[in-house]
Amino acid sequence: xxxxxxxxxxxxxxxxxxxxxxxxxxxxxxxxxxxxxxxxxxxxxxxxxxxxxxxxxxxxxxxxxxxxxxxxxxxxxxxxxxxxxxxxxxxxxxxxxxxxxxxxxxxxxxxxxxxxxxxxxxxxxxxx
Numbered sequence: 001x002x003x004x005x006x007x008x009x010x011x012x013x014x015x016x017x018x019x020x021x022x023x024x025x026x027x028x029x030x031x032x033x034x035x036x037x038x039x040x041x042x043x044x045x046x047x048x049x050x051x052x053x054x055x056x057x058x059x060x061x062x063x064x065x066x067x068x069x070x071x072x073x074x075x076x077x078x079x080x081x082x083x084x085x086x087x088x089x090x091x092x093x094x095x096x097x098x099x100x101x102x103x104x105x106x107x108x109x110x111x112x113x114x115x116x117x118x119x120x121x122x123x124x125x126x127x128x
Contacts, residue, residue: 009046011055014074016044018062021075032061 001009019029026044030037035054042048043058050058052066059066068074 005046008049010072011049011069012044012046014069014071015040015058015062017074018064018069019044022062024062029058029061033057 019026024032026037026040030040033040033054034057039048040058043050055069056066059069062069
């Protein structure tokens with residue numbers, strides 16, 4: 001692979017990572033950039049090179065500077081996805097712990113209510 005192909009693939013990966021991290025489909029980004037989805041796909045796969053004007057339009061559609069798409073240090077999709085997943089798991093665990101505590105409280109309240117009802121029933125039987 002020559003330097004031009006490597007650069008084209010890097011730019012394509014950057015476009016894809018930025019698009020995915022923003023939750024946009026190729027179709028949605030293509031509409032924002034007034035280009036065809038298949039053209040955007042060719043850019044992302046490194047099979048075609050966007051012109052500077054088109055690259056600027058894509059960057060604008062992604063709320064980025066064009067320099068971000070040309071940077072070798074652009075964050076990778078995998079890392080941001082993994083951190084999002086781990087954060088989601090932690091959030092779910094916290095929610096489960098809160099729910100378990102609430103269920104325990106409800107159970108105790110139910111037991112206390114049953115005891116109170118038994119006492120009241122006993123009291124009324126004695127009173128009658």
